[in-house]
Amino acid sequence: MKAIFLSSEKKDIVFTERPKPMPKAGEALVKVAAAALNHRDQWIRVALYPGMTYDCILGSDACGTVEAVGSPQDEAWIGKEVVINPNQNWGDHPEYQSERYTILGMPSDGTLAEYVCVPVDRLHPKPAHLNHEEAAALPLAGLTAYRAVRRKGGVQKGHRVLVTGIGGGVAQFACQFALALGAEVYVTSGSDAKIEKMKSLGVAGGVNYKQEGWHKALLKMSGGFDVIIDSAGGDGFNLLLKTMKPAATLVFYGATLGSPSKPDMPRIFFGQYTIKGTTMGNDEEFKEMLQFVEQHGIHPIIDSVRPLAEGIAAFNDMRDGKIFGKVVLKP
Ligand SMILES: NC(=O)c1ccc[n+]([C@@H]2O[C@H](COP(=O)([O-])OP(=O)(O)OC[C@H]3O[C@@H](n4cnc5c(N)ncnc54)[C@H](OP(=O)(O)O)[C@@H]3O)[C@@H](O)[C@H]2O)c1
Structure with missing residues (x-):
């Protein structure tokens, strides 16, 4: 089968032939209809992800059809359209993942392939209102956003x-979920066009973070925020603090720009602020996220649907920030 494989020889991803996997006991073989990229895949590609290993197929997100199972008691899954929960071994505690926790697609073989094998308990019926491409876009990013907005941010109407x-x-999922909860949502972007697109989807306003004094413009526009959901980090962190209402909450799930060089500690304690880190979400939250998306009729924003064979160019576009929404690959 064809796959996007992280090669130890090339120290890069290659589009290549790999053996079709066989489901072991308790596993299902899913014929991938659509798989989606996450920034995680690009961090792994350039060896900037914890627990790096090589010689595996990348990809955490997929929608497909169960073609075979490894145990007779799981045969009812055969022929079902599914999405895959990319969590592996979250563990028993809802608040944090176990030490054995990993995400599908490094170290284990992931979804950017014609087939993927996963434990049967990772399968969920595809949300009925989504097509294959939309459903593939949902798992990793949807789960991260759901926990950030609900459990950590406590976003309310x-x-x-x-x-x-x-x-x-x-x-984008965080924005869609907050809007569905009845919040008044503002955004930042390095692109005015992306802000305009989000306004057409119900966002109240936005500011380009490349503009001098962007945080002041945000504060003036909004009057201050109850909750901020951030993944940029870097020195913009201190500027975000200046846009928070007293006792507000900042949730971060990434640090694309690294750590702030000089965090403004006094502003945090004088402001009575709560700063929370979050990563992915537990298995119960995955189920809740799928239900939430169905209940509110949410459709993921798709940048493009491309052949798996053009996956490396798609990685490059994601690396260069040339995308708006999820990039979906079809084997
Ligand atoms: N902890 C977790 O569970 C988890 C899960 C998923 C992702 N992440 C992390 O979260 C980050 C985003 O992931 P993703 O998959 O959503 O990535 P992505 O789709 O590639 O998006 C990255 C975005 O970062 C934004 N950005 C770049 N510079 C910025 C700045 N100075 N200020 C604000 N935003 C800036 C860009 O927004 P514009 O295009 O609008 O400028 C860009 O679209 C990555 O660091 C990723 O590793 C963590």
């Missing part, structure tokens, strides 16, 4: 919420 870097996959 009437909250003023800022989501930064709205071109990002997780950011």
Whole structure:
């Protein structure tokens, strides 16, 4: 089968032939209809991800049809259209993942292939209102955004919420989820066009983070935020603090720009702020996220649907920030 493989020899991804996997006991073989990229895949490609290993197929997200199972008691899954929960071994505690936790697609073989094998308990019926491409776009980014907005952010109707870097996959889900909860949502982006697109989807306003004094413009526009959902980090962190209402919450799930060089500690304690880190989400939250998306009729924003054979160019576009929404690959 064809796959996007992280090669130890090339120290890069290659589009190549790999053996078709066989499901072991308790596993299902899924024929991939559509798979989606996440920034995680690009971090792994350039060896900037914890626990790096090589010689595996990348990809955490997929929608497909179960073709075979490894145990007779799981045969009811055969022929079902599914999405895959990319969590592996979250563990028993809802608040944090176990030490054995990994994500599908490094170290284990992932979804950017014609077939993938996963434990049967990772399968969920495809949300009925989504097509294959939309369903494939959902798992990793949807789960991260769901936990960030609900468990960590506690976003409620009437909250003023800022989501930064709205071109990002997780950011767009966070925005859609906050809007569905009845929040007034603002965004930042390096692109005015992306801000305008989000306004057409119900966002109240936005500011280009490349503009001098962007945080002041945001504060003036919104009057301050109850909740901020950020993944950029870097020195913009201190500027975000200046846009928070007293006792507001900042949730971050990434640090694309690295750590802030001089965090403004006094502003955090004088402001009574809560700063929370979050990563992915537990298995219960995955189920809740699928239900939430169905209940609110949410459709993921898709940048493009491309052949798997053009996957490396798609990685490059994601690396260069040339995308708006999820990039979906079809084997
Ligand atoms: N912890 C987790 O569970 C988890 C899960 C998923 C992702 N992440 C991390 O979260 C980050 C985003 O992931 P993703 O998959 O959503 O990435 P993505 O789709 O590639 O988006 C990255 C976005 O970062 C934004 N950005 C770049 N510079 C920025 C700045 N100075 N200020 C604000 N935003 C800026 C850009 O937004 P514009 O295009 O609008 O300028 C870009 O679209 C990555 O660091 C990723 O590793 C963490």
